[in-house]
Amino acid sequence: AQSVTQLDSQVPVFEEAPVELRCNYSSSVSVYLFWYVQYPNQGLQLLLKYLSGSTLVESINGFEAEFNKSQTSFHLRKPSVHISDTAEYFCAVSAPSGFKTIFGAGTRLFVKA
Amino acid sequence: DTGVSQDPRHKITKRGQNVTFRCDPISEHNRLYWYRQTLGQGPEFLTYFQNEAQLEKSRLLSDRFSAERPKGSFSTLEIQRTEQGDSAMYLCASSLSPLMNTEAFFGQGTRLTVV
Numbered sequence: 001a002q003s004v005t006q007l008d009s010q011v012p013v014f015e016e017a018p019v020e021l022r023c024n025y026s027s028s029v030s031v032y033l034f035w036y037v038q039y040p041n042q043g044l045q046l047l048l049k050y051l052s053g054s055t056l057v058e059s060i061n062g063f064e065a066e067f068n069k070s071q072t073s074f075h076l077r078k079p080s081v082h083i084s085d086t087a088e089y090f091c092a093v094s095a096p097s098g099f100k101t102i103f104g105a106g107t108r109l110f111v112k113a
Numbered sequence: 114d115t116g117v118s119q120d121p122r123h124k125i126t127k128r129g130q131n132v133t134f135r136c137d138p139i140s141e142h143n144r145l146y147w148y149r150q151t152l153g154q155g156p157e158f159l160t161y162f163q164n165e166a167q168l169e170k171s172r173l174l175s176d177r178f179s180a181e182r183p184k185g186s187f188s189t190l191e192i193q194r195t196e197q198g199d200s201a202m203y204l205c206a207s208s209l210s211p212l213m214n215t216e217a218f219f220g221q222g223t224r225l226t227v228v
Contacts, residue, residue, distance in 0.1 A: 009153075034216055043117075043204060043221040044156070090155050099144065099168070099210075101217055103155030 002027040002093045006104035014112050015083055021076040021107045023065075023091030033074040034092040034101065035065055044090065050074065051096075061085075086111045117220035119205050125226045126195055133191045134223045138207030145188050146217060147180055148204040149173065156204055162188060163210065195227045 007022040025031060032051050036044040048059040055067040065076045074091060091104040118137040126132050138145050143164050148156035159178070160170045164185035174180075177195075182188040192199055202224050206217035 004155075006155075036219075041221075043119075043219040044206075046216045046218070049216055092155075099161055099163070100146065100158045102158070103148075105153070105155050 002031060002095060002102045004091050004093050004102055004104035006091050006107050008107050009105065010108045010110065012110045012112060013081055016080045018079050019077065019081050019085075019109065021089050021091075021109065023074045023076065023104060025072050025074065025091070025093045027072075027093060027095070029095050029097075031093045032096055033065075033067060034094075035059075035063070035074070035076050036090045036092060036103075038088045038090065038106075040087075047076075047089070081109070081111045083111050083113060085109060117205055117207055117218055119203075119220035119223050121223055122221065123224045123226075125228060128197060128227050129194055131191065131193045132195060132225065133189055134203055134205075134225075136188045136190070136205030136220060138187070138205070139218055140186075142207035142209050142218070143185065144208045144210050144217075145182055146206045146208075147188070147190050148206065150202040150204055150222070151200075159190075192225075195225075197227045200225055200227045
């Protein structure tokens with residue numbers, strides 16, 4: 001079975017500052033890892049994913065995450081945030097041979113002007 | 114294709130009433146999932162269909178909950194004798210198999226309020 005821990009429930013940050021949202025996972029098998037973003041009153045949108053290959057994955061809007069197997073982490077980073085990045089971010093894990101995705105409790109990113 | 118569609122977006126019901134939600138997945142996706150999300154929490158897995166077959170149900174899904182996917186296309190989630198604790202966002206997602214398990218695409222959810 002897999003589990004996900006998001007270490008911060010809320011992260012306030014000023015606009016144009018860097019941010020890191022932390023995610024650790026637990027699994028007895030190899031995993032796929034995901035970050036989803038949820039804007040207010042909307043469903044979840046996939047931000048980026050790690051399936052295999054390069055451990056550093058990037059999204060189209062400047063976020064990146066690095067898969068660290070030894071530390072069982074998949075932290076999300078952005079060097080300079082915008083007001084529009086304010087949202088809830090969910091880290092998630094699934095097994096390649098499985099079918100369900102397990103989500104963390106979420107981190108609310110609040111970008112202040 | 115416009116993505117995963119859920120109906121209604123919002124539902125307010127009195128305790129004890131039955132409610133039914135509908136999910137239309139992305140057309141070529143044969144996997145369909147239901148999740149429940151309560152305030153301040155991540156989505157919790159409820160159940161999963163591969164085509165029309167319901168292959169797993171979470172222990173969160175009490176006997177009052179039933180889900181169907183009659184022709185392997187759209188799905189319905191029914192809650193009988195609703196309770197205040199059922200108030201949540203109900204999310205539907207779909208994905209493609211038998212390729213490796215890839216990401217699920219989510220609908221915008223149905224927000225249920227039981228009063």
